[in-house]
Amino acid sequence: MLTIGSLGKKTGTKVQTIRYYEQIGLMPEPGRTEGGQRRYGDAEVDRLSFIRHARQLGFPLEAIRELLDLSDNPDRSCHEADSIARRQLKQVELRMDRLKALRTELKRMIHECSGGNTADCKVLEVLRDHSECLTDHNEIGA
Amino acid sequence: MLTIGSLGKKTGTKVQTIRYYEQIGLMPEPGRTEGGQRRYGDAEVDRLSFIRHARQLGFPLEAIRELLDLSDNPDRSCHEADSIARRQLKQVELRMDRLKALRTELKRMIHECSGGNTADCKVLEVLRDHSECLTDHNEIGA
DNA sequence: GCTTGAACCTCTAGCAACTAGAACATTTAG
DNA sequence: CTAAATGTTCTAGTTGCTAGAGGTTCAAGC
Structure with missing residues (x-):
């Protein structure tokens, strides 16, 4: 179990940013210790890495929200993810x-x-x- | 004498934006009608055009503030304006x-x-x- | 067991550069 | 003279964080 600080170090994310992602519903509410501190597992590391990587590629948070959603439903069509990526490419080229x-x-x-x-x-x-x-x-x- | 709306049309600027520039001291406080509406002259058209053009070139407002300051003092060295532009070019290339x-x-x-x-x-x-x-x-x- | 200091907590406000809306006043054309 | 267009101020929202205040919890050393 990781503290928010070690999760941040592992993924190259500031602590404030992680809490911000939680606040806007991009990261789930994690478990807490008795004293009320956040504790994270492997799933959260993966999810935050995904978010950060997409951010590095310039995807806006709303697009990332959609991509995470698609990623959570493996039986949905790849087409949507593809079109989000194409949209992003258009933006970059513009x-x-x-x-x-x-x-x-x-x-x-x-x-x-x-x-x-x-x-x-x-x-x-x-x-x-x-x-x-x-x-x-x-x-x-x- | 122009209303804020016509100044906006002339320079491709939204009315709100002009008021915002006034608020942050980038545009001067203009004269007013009896009823309290803003009225602008040619100097303001020039100044706002300058600001907009610099914005189109990606200069941040603080850089524009400096550039306007230099523009207002014709006897100061061109060197400062030059270095602001070079800084901007660096940013663009990055x-x-x-x-x-x-x-x-x-x-x-x-x-x-x-x-x-x-x-x-x-x-x-x-x-x-x-x-x-x-x-x-x-x-x-x- | 106790202390200390790092890391945690919530909450609020700030950044750039606008943009939008509410609620009201003025101007201008017919 | 009236009605529509445009003006006014004020507040709050946008994106994606970041910083600070003021307080609590945790883990390690003694």
Whole structure:
């Protein structure tokens, strides 16, 4: 039986985060000692590892909730899990495209900075006048 | 003189967002009508456009605050604006690297999904066992 | 058995950058 | 003059945690 601290160490998760996952129903309410401290078993280690791994891959918690649900029902179709993963891939690709445009613009901005005073600073100039931009960048909402 | 709604339309900003920027001191307190409604002039259009454009390039509001400050003082060195932009570029490149690793892993996951039931779903399997991963992906904190 | 210190407990509030809604006031066009 | 559109303030919600206050429990050493 593991304390919350050792579970955290085993899975690379902060203690607060584990309690947060419990609060939002992503982790089950574990058993407690007489004194009221949480104690975890192997199933919880697996579940938390799953969650953390999915988070590292950028899945939002709601998607992870669905994936856990699918994982708990081995007879359901794999199709749903597949489509969640595809959705996530789309998100990642969308964000990559946006970042690519941003990088282009930022590089151009910096490249042309001559180093005088701000009156003729290229960085500020570009920010002042969007029409100087070549790419269609929009990071807001990414 | 523009109402807050027309300023929003002109700059592609939601009304609430403009008020939020005012609240955190990024936009100045504008003049008001007798009835208490905000009215804006050209200077505010420029300032808000600057903010929005910087946001589109992913600059955090605190960086934008500094950039606006520099923009307001034309005799200060361009160097600071330049280094803020360079910092932003670093961030963008870091995030791109992470996303690249994520994409690789997600693609591999989906590619190998055979389409049966979840008992032998590759997506879930990969999430369960990190050791199946080839790349060092970590999107958390990105 | 007792003490001590690390780790645990709950609860609240904070982060970024907005967004949404309630409940009410003002402005403007017909 | 009325009605609709737009404005006002205030509060709370979003995502995914993180930090702190103030108190309790556990395990080890003596």
